[in-house]
Amino acid sequence: MAMDVKVAAFNVAHDYEGGVVQLAPLIGKNHNTLNAEVAGVGSAKLGLLDAVKITLRTRDFRILDAFNATCGRMSIPLPEMLDVEGDDCMRALADSSREYSELVSTTCSSLADDGWVSDNELKKLQTEAGQAISAINALMAAATRRNQAGKPRSAT
Structure with a gap:
């Protein structure tokens, strides 16, 4: 069973040292906005480009891994x-x-x-x-x- 990409995004953002408060400005977001997006609060949604920014900034590939698993794919470092x-x-x-x-x-x-x-x-x-x-x-x-x-x- 593949990990849900929303769960992965939430965990990556919250596991980052300092959590969303530290991560948000590094990707050009307000921490409250990022928290709402990764938590799926109301109509807030994490965008694809922000997911890429989070992955590159954190060097944590759980979002990519969950996306790949959902699609029945895998990735390897070049x-x-x-x-x-x-x-x-x-x-x-x-x-x-x-x-x-x-x-x-x-x-x-x-x-x-x-x-x-x-x-x-x-x-x-x-x-x-x-x-x-x-x-x-x-x-x-x-x-x-x-x-x-x-x-x-x-x-x-």
Whole structure:
């Protein structure tokens, strides 16, 4: 069962250090207005662009995750946004191996007790799979940079 995007928005805004009082001015809103929007008070509604601002400002992806889950999708960080320095292939390889190992461990744990995958276990598996895919993408980006760096430059 997917988390409701309204619940996610409320939790992100209120879990931010200082809550809506601190977050609201950072996205150009009055704190009372933002509180009403994330709480769904009366006819107040949180707009899509404000949800993006909140996500970018807080670096909390629960709104995006809830939106994705509702739509049966998932997102992964782009390699350019990951913390993989330069062309460090070995670090990226270690990260991808660790993420895959966590996916295997989570899968085994979810099947161990009863042989079924609950809704919560499926959510954890989807998260672990996304992280493994992201780490593999980062590895491929590092390998591509290493490949390009090893090619002779053309004389012009």
